[in-house]
Amino acid sequence: MTEMPARPILELDGVGRIFARKPDIAARIAHRLVGSPLPARVRAVDDVSFTVQPGEVLGLVGESGCGKSTLARMISGILTPTSGRIRFEGGDMADMSAGDRRRAGLAVQMVFQDPMSSLNPRLRVVDIIGEAPVAHGLVRPADQDGYVCDMMERVGLDPTRRYLYAHQFSGGQRARIGIARALAVQPRVLICDESTAALDVSIQSQILNLFMDLRAQMGLTYIFVSHDLGVVQHISDRIAVMYLGRVVELAGAEDLFAAPQHPYTRALLAEVPRLEPKKRQFTGIKGEMPSPLNPPSGCHFHPRCAVAVPACATRRPALRALGAGRMAACDLIGEEVAD
């Protein structure tokens, strides 16, 4: 289902984001005069390209600091890319008129990890969910109450509780409020950034089921960001694996878990705790994730890679197609097969 002829709903083309502190005047003068270094720059996301088809669920996985949340925030329009383009239904957000950009922005909504810090504690739920659609003219002010009730029912909340505050709900119900708020502006794409990470297992499964029901009912497209590979495996059609700002592998969920190609993906999948009642020897990938301030040269993964060759330290492997809709950024994959 990855080879759909339909026009992609999202296209990312060489998207990158650099975070840098603006050097103050003293640092700039020192740099001019004696060549002292400018403040460090972090390349949080580095040249990421992929497309998402309408109705697809794309999982974005990686360890902390790999840039998955930064990428999600750029797609949702909260952050702007420092390089590359993000096109929504063919149109580049950066080239749009203000009105078009607002409409495109509404079509991509985000569901955050921690509902407590993303829901206004001083607003009643009826306003948390109903404010945006009224402000954007999707719903007349007189219809707000009924619209909110409808949204609450859709996500499995009791509409009679709409005049309560967010803190009066349980964790799972708060997650539902966050989802209802995102849905209220009638988005086409929902970006879920660790949306179930703070929930207990029994509640997490309720919310994952809700996401899948909503997809079936409303034809939503999802970008599902998570560090929990079990969750991503369950819900995604395709999965992109990130390491230090780059996508290292992109494949259909079943293919990826059945036969991971990139050495990092292989190591990562081997570490996932499984629900098998068997004592196992935990080993772990050697070493730790290097600092994004000073990433290794060439392939970012080479210092920890079990199969690295000297060339990996100098040459950056491109993300190349391996057939059947799969892509991986490792120059050794073809050679291994040839051996």
Add this chain to the structure above:
Amino acid sequence: MRQPALEVTNLAVSFATRRGDLAAVRGIGFHVLPGEVLGLVGESGSGKSITGLATMGLIDPPGRIVSGSVKVNGHEEIGRSEAELRKLRGRQISMIFQDPSTTLNPVLRVDTQMIEAVQAHEKGVSHSAARDRCIAALTAVGIPSPEERLLAYPHQFSGGMRQRLAIAIALLNRPAVLIADEPTTALDVTIQSQVLGEVQQLAAETGTALVWITHDLSVVAGLADRIAVMYAGRIVETGTVAEILADPRHPYTAGLIASVPSRNRRGTRLAQIPGSAPSLVAMPTGCPFHPRCSSADAICRAEVPPPRPVAGRTAACHHPLSAAAEVQG
């Protein structure tokens, strides 16, 4: 049977509030043998962390231990003075917490904190001998170049390294019992398995009994010998890992296992437990799980089920599932 390293019987902890006493732990019992790993599994609010703190004697007012006994190597801990408990903690029984940055002193160098921990429990250990033990402990948990790292401050370590540091300090005096309260929850999977690997090896080498508190069944699946599942302040099921995971008898355990995404076929609806865990202020009568249970009836609403032996393990349920019963979603 060997003497358990840790034996907890009928432990109850409650917290005094304006709305009356809230019972967080309601009479639980378990034991851990030397060298054994017990996984204490439960969702938020089930009382698993309070159980860990109570076995360390770390319940502060308004909380108090209402009843029960905690025996470490056969010696009763409850009722001891704070001074006696201080001698026990770190030597007989140690604890590691979820967030190591809150358990390490940020303004002291690592060597100061570690040498202090050695000398506090053993009078007459020289500074250099204590230092050597610290270096050995850091090496054992896989911290590279330990001599240099001893001179660093905790903030100079990464998250995974800091958790290793906390584990090294907890194991410095080779305690009989180590309580680990979600120590890998904040870590990435690759770092988590490094830390799990080191703890697993150390517990086996030193014969330390390990209580691993977690909400994540898949972590204890590969680590523990036995599992105790907690719900609303009680242990609802105890058994070996194989028994619990392959053939759960308590409906809550079965529901919990069924809701793990990797247990379900990709793309299908996940099995889910309806509702959410009860609040301590509004505990249902009878079995605390009955409002969420599909097989609940009149007796479940009226009487708290006592832990009973079922097929080799213990389950607290009026209607335990039969072998290989299918769980309804």
